[in-house]
Amino acid sequence: WFSGDDVYMADENERQEYVLNENGIIFVGNAKYIEARGWYYGQFQDQLLNICLTMLDLSLYYRQDPAIDVSRRGDPKYVGRVISSMINGNDNDNGVLLGKWQGSFNSHENPSRWDGSVVILQKWRQDNYKPVQYGQCWVFAGVMCTVLRCLGIPTRLVSNFNSAHDVDRNLSIDKYYDSSGKSLNIGKDSTWDYHVWNESWFVRPDLGTSYNGWQVLDATPQEQSKGLFQCGPASVIAIKEGDVDLDYDTLFVYTEVNADCNRWIVYNDGTKKRVYCDTEIIGRFISTKAVGSNSRVDVTYNYKYPEGSSEERRVYKKALAKIFGSNITEGNTESRDERSSETIRNPGISGKFKLAEPPVFGEDITLILILNNLSFDHKTVKVDMSASTILYTRRAVAEILKATTSVDLGSKQGKHIQLTIPYSYYGKYLTTDKRIQVTALCEVMHMHGVKLLVEKTIILEDTNIIIKVPHRVVVNKAVTLEISYANPLPEPVNRCILLVTLMNQQVKIHLAQLGARERSKIYFEFTPRKTGPLQLQVDFSCDKFSHVKGFVTIAVAPA
Known part of the structure; x- marks a missing residue:
């Protein structure tokens, strides 16, 4: 709120959203089917501030030099980088979350189970600051948003669709198939249907005033940066302008939204042939929640110029020159259209x-x-x-x-x-x-x-969870919701459980068997204790599938 602050944000509505709002929306799915998922940040819940301050004290930065670490805690770019390394437990036995993307989750939590940050942070403290199992990208981002908002740094979640993970930083994502078209799990590059990271708002005196504003911070442990699994802050303006040599991790984020996508056939004798190149598919529909509503706002233009435009080609060549330096050749700087036809014959x-x-x-x-x-x-x-x-x-x-x-x-x-x-x-x-x-x-x-x-x-589309809310909901007065859920399968399902979460309170409801294609409903009563927007989340699981989600934002009126 103070204009001299490194994190000063002039717009009051934006401050209300990016610092004070305890409810959020995460956009998931893919570029052709974007879905909204509710998330409860709860940055002002009891003990959250103490947990966040303890997180700073448990960081490797603090352990290495406590005096320097504490002296730098007024610097948002430093604090953001420290927190990005602490949300994951890859380097630090006291990190908040362990990531897992495949295999069984056994007795631990499937990442899809989580609906908010508070229960994760409380579990982390209860388990003597040992990593909670498990998280994936949206969970890391949701928890990091809670911590940064709690510490007073304006922060939001951003979803990048067709997000590149370019391990060798050559601006090319290479995917391999066998001669029958089956996808092969070889090569380290990948393209995720979506990836969620954070943006925080602060100045960059280390780079210059033109790079102030939104900065990318990413707690998902993808690659090491200066020896730790941490990412950012990378100036969004620097990413757009191809200034990939600037601190911190700007090149990594640039490739996430700008890499080319190449497809190769691997023949039985081991030879490879490139059969496809797309220069525009990476970094689509970059999305965040709107200020003051649950709408989706497309912020792709913040990250890059329109695909195929002269500005985009200029920035791409600039980035290549910075990556390859004096070794750059004319082949490296040819246009993306020229490179897209390289070694690929048109089959007609x-x-x-x-x-x-x-x-x-x-x-x-x-x-x-x-x-x-x-x-x-x-x-x-x-x-x-x-x-x-x-x-x-x-x-x-x-x-x-x-x-x-x-x-x-x-x-x-x-x-x-x-x-x-x-x-x-x-x-x-x-x-x-x-x-x-x-x-x-x-x-x-x-x-x-x-x-x-x-x-x-x-x-595959889930059968919707439908939540019906009365027309008017008043503080301190009991309200009854109707929640309907369904079995979309051609067979019965058992062990049905409905989790209803309101702020940080969760109710587990055990339900009867559902027959094939059957829909049922329950009535849920609660009493809201404060006015304003209230997010209620529903999670339905059974023995045949799990974590079908639904949420609704309820406007609670004064009495």
Whole structure:
């Protein structure tokens, strides 16, 4: 609030949102299916400030030199970097969360279980400051937002769709497939359907006033920075302008929103052939919660100029020059359009997958592969199709379908190939991410191995949790909500549990068996104790699936 502060934010509405609001929205899903998830920050709950201050005292920075660490705690860029290293437990036995993206969670918590930060931070303290198990990117970001807001640093969550993880920092994300189109888990690069990080608002006297404003901080342990799993603060303006040599970790964040996407076929003899390059797919629909509402605001323009524009090409060449330095060659600086055609021969056909109807969890999925002959020549196309369940990081879990067919395409002709994935194929292999990736590797015969790769990621839609709220809710007066939930499967489900969370209070409700495709409802009564917005979250699990989410923001009026 003080204009001389490093974290001063002039707009009162923004201060209310980015410092004082205890409720948040996290955007997840993928670039074609963005979903909103509720999150309770609770930065002003009892003992939270003490927990946050203890976090600073347990950091490796403090242990290394307590006097210097304490003297720098008035510097938001220092505090933000320290907190980004403390939210994860990769380097520090006293970190807040351990990350886990695959395998069984056993007796620990599935990351999808969490609906807010307070219960995590309280558990961390109760367990004598040992890492809570487990978190994934949105959990790390949600907890970090709580801590930074608690310490008075304006902070928000940002979701980047088609987020690149470029391990070797060459601005290229390389993904590999076998000769039948099956995704291979080789190579360290990856593209996540979404990745969530934080932005905090403060000045950057170390860089100059032109880099003031939003700064990226990321607590998800992806890569080490100066020996620790920490990331940022990276100036959003520096990212947009390609100033990838500036502190801290600007190059890493730049690649998350700007890398090229390359696809390679790996043949049985080990040789590789590049069959696809997309220079525009990475860094889409970068999103955050609106000030004062639950709407989504697109902030992609904060991070980069429009794809294909002269400004974007200028910044890309600038970034390449800073990365490769004096070793840069003319090949490094050619336009992205030129590089996209490098080593890739045009097979003369186009293809795309289209869903015949919305994909619903528990039902068969029907896709149409649309192939078009772009030339006047007759073509015979061999099509190898593969489907796998995947995580939101796009790592394959299990191959569930494989099919091969051949299609004759006449001059300028198009044909449709139907592919059905029955529930019985995917049901037991689906994770809580509820994602399936389908690929088609299309080889034009007699063209010496020229291939077209078509792929699509499908997010299966859950049967909605429906929360009905009375028209008027008044403080200190009991209110009854109707919560309905459903079993979308063609079989009964047992061990049904509904978790209802209001602020930091959670009620676990054990429910009766649900029959196939059955919907049921309960009535939930509570008494709000303060006015203003109140977020209520619902989580439904059973023996066949878990953590179907719903939330509602309730406006509590004064008496």
